[in-house]
Amino acid sequence: MNDIQDGDVVVVVGGGPAGATAADDLARAGHRVVLLDRAGRIKPCGGAIPPRLLADFAIPPSLLVARADAARMVSPRAQQVDIPIEGGCVGMVDREHFDAWLRQRAVMHGAELVEGRFERIERDGDGSAVVVYLDAGGAVQRLRARAVVGADGARSRVAQQAVRGADQGRCVFAYHEIVATPAVAPPDFRPSRCEVHYNGALSPDFYGWVFPHGDTISIGTGSADKGFSLRQGVQALRAQVGLQHARTIRREGAPIPMKPLPRWDNGRDVVLAGDAAGVVAPASGEGIYYAMVGGRLAAEACAELLRTGRAGALAQARKRFMREHGRVFWVLGMMQRFWYVNDRRRERFVSICRDRDVQQLTFDAYMHKRLVRARPMAHVRIFFKDLAHLLGLVRA
Incomplete structure (x- = not known):
């Protein structure tokens, strides 16, 4: 001893x-x-890190295995919203x-x-x-x-x-598969774009992701529903994005606190x-x-x-x-509890994200790790747009 x-x-x-x-x-x-x-x-882990992390913790860019310059959100009905990451990129690490x-x-x-x-x-x-x-x-x-x-x-x-x-902590369980990036990628795959899939078939209360890591790709999902098969969700997502035949390098799962x-x-x-x-x-x-x-x-x-x-x-x-x-x-917790509850709301959530005000404020908050208060009128516009979606006045 x-x-x-x-x-x-x-x-x-x-x-x-x-x-x-x-x-x-x-x-x-x-x-x-x-x-x-x-x-x-x-x-x-999807492995996404914002520019502020690189700066605050002196992380050398050589540790990045990929740089994402865009994000794609996919709704239950396959509605796609592509969001450019302006003024920088999201780093990806393994x-x-x-x-x-x-x-x-x-x-x-x-x-x-x-x-x-x-x-x-x-x-x-x-x-x-x-x-x-x-x-x-x-x-x-x-x-x-x-x-x-x-x-x-x-x-x-x-x-x-x-x-x-x-x-008193609450968790979801996350599972992903790291696959080799195919020599011939699926037609709609971009190695510099992160994809987030909102679909109850992939997760009843969270989302599925496809995050590029250079030579590899992280494909995963998560859920607090113990009866939901995360492996089946990932298999469905792999088939959906054309990566079902990609070579699987490793599989990992763990609880994630919320x-x-x-x-x-x-x-x-x-x-x-x-x-x-x-x-x-x-x-x-x-x-x-x-x-x-x-x-x-x-x-x-x-x-x-x-x-x-x-x-x-x-x-x-x-x-x-x-x-x-x-x-x-607190804001993100409220958002998850409301928008992730069923596919009807997920559809509307993705539709809201077409809005340029929403996109800009979301990525400002992500890149800089704070709620952005510099554009008060944008917040006002977003409030009324959200209200219209909630009341069903806008078609998803």
Whole structure:
């Protein structure tokens, strides 16, 4: 068994974007960090990242496997709305390589990467946290920690054990297949366009996606309906876009949270980040940017705890996140609950997205991660257009 006695060690559980970012920021600040990661797991993810992420987290463009300059929305009746991404592009990453690069950057700046599976948090004689895990050989190991960052994904074991209210999170289950991009692509396929398919046959409460990754393509869907077959949904989507015969490279599935938890810390020495905290955007399912923001805020909260000894500093991670992004999450949550309920509403939702005001404000918000207030008359116009659609005054 292994005990680290230094009381200023921070143990980060989970090496995805949230955990790797927290470990990197803490290591850069001169703190001793152990990044505990379970090897071999890749989260199903479309891999889209906005320009703000590249800038805020110093991500080299070389990590992008593709650049999307347009998005296509497809309705249940195959109505197509093509939306150009003006003034930039959406970057695409492959999580297998992107996450590994983030972990190695943290190591380069001083974090210690340890392969293992988190088991539990114990307390030693003076009340300090002791992280218990199984190493690569299955042996029980222990790490004594001054602070713990739980970044171990949706249904986080750290959260379940340490943070009150962790059982209040809501999830959808996501599944995708990574396929090889065919040498001869289907006639309507564009390697620089992301496709989002709104159709109850593909998902009764979410959407299906086709996201290009250069040499590969991510084709996936998600749903909170446990009786819905995600594999059948993906097979139907592959056939719909002409990729049913493309070579399948790997298949991945995992729960994806759809609501930030009401509390992210235990008021003592544990703070959550990323999927463990529930920070995947409703309606869009976007999580990489928000995970990395959460990891950064968790690192800053831990650093403040180490500096002052004040456990209340940990609560600042959630407060700061929700102050910056809570309104966006609320709006997207309302949108998902209303527009994704049936195919009739999905049809109208896609029809609304033909509107240039809607397109511009949507992509401004996505690219810059804030609700855009600079065009008040556009918001007014959108309100009345939405109202007309809701009342059935506009044909879908």
